[in-house]
Amino acid sequence: MFDRSPEHFTPQETALLQPFVTNTERPIFCLRNLPEVVKGALFSRYSRSTRSLRRLLLDEFINVPESGFSAIVAGAGADAAEQLVAVRQAEAFYDRVLIGYGDDSVAELGGAHIACEGVSNIAAKLLEDSRLGLSPLEKSTRYVRFDQQGPEGYAYLREPALMASPYAARFTAAMDGLFRTYSALLEPVQAWVQARFPRDPTTSPRAYASAVQAKSCDLLRGLLPMATRTNVGLFGNGRAFEYLLIKLAAAPFAEARQLGQAMQAELDQVIPSFVKRSKSERGTAYAAYLAATREQVAARAASLDLPRLPEDDVTVKLVDFDPQAEVKTVAAILYPHLDLPLAALYELAAAMPESERVALINAAVGERATRFQRPGRAFEEPYYTFDILADIGAYRDLQRHRVLTQERQRFTVDHGFLVPPELEEIGVAHAYSAAMQQAAEVYTALQAEFPHEAQYAVPFGFRVRWRVKLNLREAYHLIELRSARQGHPTYRQIVQAMFREISAVHPTLARGMRFVDQHTYDLERLAAEQRLDQKRQRRDAGEAADGA
Ligand SMILES: Cc1cc2nc3c(=O)[nH]c(=O)nc-3n(C[C@H](O)[C@H](O)[C@H](O)COP(=O)(O)OP(=O)(O)OC[C@H]3O[C@@H](n4cnc5c(N)ncnc54)[C@H](O)[C@@H]3O)c2cc1C
DSSP states (O other): OOOOOOOOOOHHHHHHHGGGBSOSSSSOOOBOSOOHHHHHHHHHHGGGOSSOHHHHIIIIIITOGGGTHHHHHHHHHSOHHHHHHHHHHTHHHHHHHHHHHOOGGGGGSOEEEEEEEEEEHHHHHHHHOOOTTEEEEEOOTTTSOOOOEETTEESBOOOHHHHTSTTHHHHHHHHHHHHHHHHHHHHHHHHHHHHHSOOOTTSOHHHHHHHHHHHHHHHHGGGOBTTBEEEEEEEEEHHHHHHHHHHHHHOSOHHHHHHHHHHHHHHHHHOHHHHGGGGSHHHHHHHHHHHHHHHHHHHHHHTSOOOOOOOOOOOEEEEEEOTTHHHHHHHHHHGGGSOSOHHHHHHHHHHSOHHHHHHHHHHHHOOOSSTTOOOOGGGGSOEEEEEEEEEHHHHHHHTTOOSSEEEEOOOOSTTOBOOOHHHHHHTOHHHHHHHHHHHHHHHHHHHTTOTTGGGGGOBTTBEEEEEEEEEHHHHHHHHHHHTSTTSOHHHHHHHHHHHHHHHHHOHHHHTTOTTOOOOOOSSTTHHHHHHHHHHHHHHHHHHHHHHO
C-alpha cells in the first residue's frame, strides 16, 4: 500500500541513522532520541525539499558540522547543560533553518513538558485558559487533601502586595481560618459519609475508602480560596507556549507575570528557538496591546449606567441559539455526499418534509455504542450561548474544556455561596459559613484598593458567572462526559441543565445525546472505583497467566 522504491542507505549511513528512527527501510517511521530543536528544524525542511526525512537528517544535520548535531545529541543522553551549550552554539544554524524556511507554525514542531509548582489557583486558571496546543494536568481537589502545612503554614499564596499592605494580618487570618475549618471538618465529614453510605461486602475496602475521601473532599472544597497553591503540569508546543507567555505578561496579577518570566527561562533551556518570539519586540508589543485593550474596555465599562437587576437564581441560561440550526445541520450532513453548493443544500433541507430531516439527522448520529463515538462535523453547525452562574469549584472543572469559547467575570463574593446540604445534615454548616463569611469580609475590605489581588481571598464555594458558547458536537462531548456518575454533583447539575435547554429548543438534534446521565447519586465515585478494582483484577489475572 505504501510501496515506493525503498530508500537506499549505505551500511555506514544506516548505522548513523538507526538510533534516531524506528526503521530505516519502510516509508512509515518515527523519530526518536532527537532533541526538540533538531526534530523541529528537520520537519520544517519537509516543506522546501524533495528529499526524504531520513535523507535530510543525514545530509543536513548529522553530516553538517555547523549543526552541532553530535554535541547536541550527546548532551541529550548525558548532560543537559552540555546539550544547552551545544544548542546555543548552533543557534544561528537552527534559526536559519526554522525562520528562513518556515512560517509561524514551525514553532509547533517542538514541544516541552513544564511543571509549575506551588502556583495559586488564580495563576493555574490563567495557565489552563488555553485552547489549541496545550494539555494541562492539575493536582485534584478531590483526590488530594489540602490540610497539610509546610514551613509557611497552610499552602496558599501570600501575595506580596497584600502582605505589604495594612490588610496583611486580616488576609492571613481569613485564609488560615478557611484551611483550619477545612482540616477540622475532614474527619467528621468522612465519618458521616461512612455512616450514611456503609460499605457493602462486595465493595473492596480500597474502592470504598477512595470513594469516601473523594466525597468528603468534594463537600469541603468550597472552603479553599483562590490563593490555594497547586501544581500544574503542561505539555505543549512552542507556538502555544509563546501565546501563553504573552498572555501571562499582559496579566493584571504580579504572580502571573513573574510566572511567565520563570517559564520563559525554563523553556529557553529546552525549546529556545520555539519560544523566542514571546520575548521579542513583537511579543512585548502584543502583551502591551492585550493589557491596554483590557484596561480601556474596563474604564469604559466602569463609566456605563448599569441597570439594577435582582440576583438571578437561574444558574444555567440558554441565551442564544440559531432557530435555523436543524436545517443548517441537515445541509451540512448532506454536503460531503452531494455535489451541490451549500446555499442550494440549505434550500433543499428547508423545503424537505420534517420526517426526512429527522431521518437524515438520525442517520448521521447512527448507532452510538459509547459516548466516545461522536457524530461528525455537521454537528458543529448549531451554536449555543449559555450564561452560567455557579460555584467557582464547578467553573474550575468546566473551564478545562478547550473546544469552545468560555470567558468568566472576576472572582467575587457578590454572588454569595451555597452550603452543601450534606454539611447542614452533619451539623457543620455554621463553621463552614463562618469561615466563608470571614473571607468575604476580607475580600470586601480589599476590593477598592486591590481590585485584582482581592480575588485571591475568594473561596471556591462562592459563585462566579461565565459564558460558554459551544457547538452541538462539543455539547455532546461535554454534557455526556460531565454528567457521568463519578463527576462532581455541581457540574453534573450544570450540564444536565444544558442538556434540558438544548433539548427544549432542538429536540431532534439533542436526541442523539444518548449517554447523558440524568440521575443523582450518593457516593459518586464508588462505581468508578469498583470498575478500577475490576480492571486491576483482570490485569493481575493476565499477569499471573503470562507468568504461568
Ligand atoms: C471524572 C474526571 C476527573 C478529572 N480529574 C482531573 C484531575 O485530577 N486533574 C486534571 O488536571 N484534570 C482532571 N480532569 C479534567 C480532564 O483532564 C480534562 O481537562 C477535561 O475533561 C477537559 O478535556 P477534554 O479533553 O475531555 O475535552 P475538550 O478540551 O473539551 O476537548 C474535546 C475533545 O477534543 C479533543 N482534544 C482537545 N484538545 C486536544 C489536544 N490538545 N490533543 C488531542 N485531542 C484534543 C479530544 O478528543 C477531546 O476529548 C478530570 C475530568 C473528569 C471528567
